[in-house]
Amino acid sequence: MKRDMKKEVFREFIAREGLKSTRQRDIILDFFLSSKRHMSVEELYRKLRARHPGIGYATVCRTLKLFAQSGIAHEIHFGDGQTRYEHLVEGEHHDHLVCTGCGAIAEFENKTIEDLQKDVADSHGFIIHSHKLELYGLCAKCRK
């Protein structure tokens, strides 16, 4: 399934780049893939540390960056100074609804919006490589 596919993609990335497969990378990858999406580095480190006290913060940072480079994860910034990573299969994309009340994050995709973005870019002579769309507000629970 998807999970093993990502592990395979990362394995290939490691091999292609001449990097090494290590105990720490395996542990972090397993933990990352079985965690909820959109975890901040700090949060992931804290939770991982409870089970694997030996792993350093620097290693977690480095390894998450590698996940992003390999294409199995994506780095996201919501403007709160925390870097978050979400696991993601290559080519997949979605945008975020962020609740400013409780911090909940919902994902969505909207083909029409993406098409309109392309139109906007065209009219300015730009070629888009990536985009970021975030909607901030209150979720159903918090708006009460």
Add this chain to the structure above:
Amino acid sequence: MKRDMKKEVFREFIAREGLKSTRQRDIILDFFLSSKRHMSVEELYRKLRARHPGIGYATVCRTLKLFAQSGIAHEIHFGDGQTRYEHLVEGEHHDHLVCTGCGAIAEFENKTIEDLQKDVADSHGFIIHSHKLELYGLCAKCRK
């Protein structure tokens, strides 16, 4: 016109909050309003400093934050670790096209996209307070 209106809005903000009108705030406001949009704090500080050597970095940071609070400016983050401010009249809104080649920034507005965003939010039970849409790619010059 717009420029004086913003100065007036800020003046009212200062009064309402029980803050004081100072020489530094006046200088920074004038400089900010007559500068190009999307300046980073560092860039603004550097240019301001050339004309007014006495003003400290901390004061510039603090004052720009006040501009944002008063509603005459908006804080933006493009993910490069630099905070930028743009001057803006209350209620105005636009999104950005960012050239990853030369750093050029173009602005756009698209009512249809905004409407679709609202639809998305509705379908998730969210109420949107703000949003961020950034398109990253190459501008006409850099794509050659």
Add this chain to the structure above:
DNA sequence: TCCTAATTGAAAATGATAATCAAAATACAT
């Protein structure tokens, strides 16, 4: 003018990430 509270600028603190570096681990050839 006087007085109190806000503001300033310089320097130190913060907070998240990145770089350094000696020690440990890995991959590969033998």
Add this chain to the structure above:
DNA sequence: ATGTATTTTGATTATCATTTTCAATTAGGA
């Protein structure tokens, strides 16, 4: 299995943009 060159690790230190601190200054009302 062993050696060895190379990469990786974890602890520590550095970085970088912003914030905070704090004593000195300044604003604005009494």
